[in-house]
Amino acid sequence: MRLARFEVDGKVFSGIIEEEKIFPCIEGDVLGCAQAYTELNLTKGENPYDLNNVKLLSPVLPSKIVAIGLNYRAHAAEFDKEIPEEPMIFMKPSTSVIGPNDEIKYPSHMSRRVDFEGELAVVISKSAKDVKAEAAGEYILGYTCFNDVTARDLQGRDVQYIRAKGFDTFAPIGPWIETELDPDNVRIEAFLNGEKRQSTVTSDMIFNVAKLVEFVTSVMTLLPGDVIATGTPSGVGKMKPGNEIEIRIEGIGSLKNTVAER
Numbered sequence: 001m002r003l004a005r006f007e008v009d010g011k012v013f014s015g016i017i018e019e020e021k022i023f024p025c026i027e028g029d030v031l032g033c034a035q036a037y038t039e040l041n042l043t044k045g046e047n048p049y050d051l052n053n054v055k056l057l058s059p060v061l062p063s064k065i066v067a068i069g070l071n072y073r074a075h076a077a078e079f080d081k082e083i084p085e086e087p088m089i090f091m092k093p094s095t096s097v098i099g100p101n102d103e104i105k106y107p108s109h110m111s112r113r114v115d116f117e118g119e120l121a122v123v124i125s126k127s128a129k130d131v132k133a134e135a136a137g138e139y140i141l142g143y144t145c146f147n148d149v150t151a152r153d154l155q156g157r158d159v160q161y162i163r164a165k166g167f168d169t170f171a172p173i174g175p176w177i178e179t180e181l182d183p184d185n186v187r188i189e190a191f192l193n194g195e196k197r198q199s200t201v202t203s204d205m206i207f208n209v210a211k212l213v214e215f216v217t218s219v220m221t222l223l224p225g226d227v228i229a230t231g232t233p234s235g236v237g238k239m240k241p242g243n244e245i246e247i248r249i250e251g252i253g254s255l256k257n258t259v260a261e262r
């Protein structure tokens with residue numbers, strides 16, 4: 001099932017996508033309440049919209065995004081880093097979230113190097129603390145595409161990643177949440193201005209999705225709607241104002257954003 005948030009005629013709805021149609025939910029608030037999804041108590045309205053005639057929004061508004069550094073072998077190699085023995089985590093603020101087709105604002109007042117990082121995002125369905133890997137699936141609502149936009153020059157300069165990863169608009173998410181997916185074996189790709197720059201299968205992850213859920217929830221409680229960004233494969237690169245960046249994940253879809261001056 002594909003779950004989305006969308007806007008039409010100035011109103012925001014939760015929706016269920018079926019082929020090229022999107023059915024607004026007349027009951028059940030998705031927002032910040034992913035629990036509603038798992039219990040499937042969204043009531044589907046009868047009059048769908050054409051998917052092409054609505055503005056898709058970020059499918060979820062997480063209270064926090066926990067992101068994983070160096071989770072693909074080839075990406076560790078391209079930055080000349082050792083394979084980590086345990087996941088390296090950092091956070092991106094809720095205020096960095098944008099949706100499909102929204103603009104990534106280039107913070108040229110501070111940074112000269114802003115990179116895309118295509119990633120598989122895990123959306124949490126219910127409050128999760130000390131979840132074992134074997135039970136991780138019970139806490140996952142679904143999956144979507146994510147771009148862990150990074151001011152690479154600031155990442156190198158700061159000890160903490162907060163500034164490099166935390167600018168407004170640095171967390172494009174979407175286009176929808178796919179609830180049926182094998183996260184450990186899908187192709188993830190990034191296209192800069194239509195040119196393929198990243199292409200890997202998620203089976204190359206050092207720590208798979210279930211292990212990441214176990215690790216992160218052994219540190220902090222994840223709330224419904226929270227997102228784990230599972231790390232980027234090799235091939236990251238810089239973007240400039242005017243560029244279009246697309247993250248494409250097999251079985252989910254495509255997340256496109258443009259880069260603009262702040």
Ligand code: MG
Pocket residue numbers: 067068069117119148231232
């Ligand atoms: Mg990343």
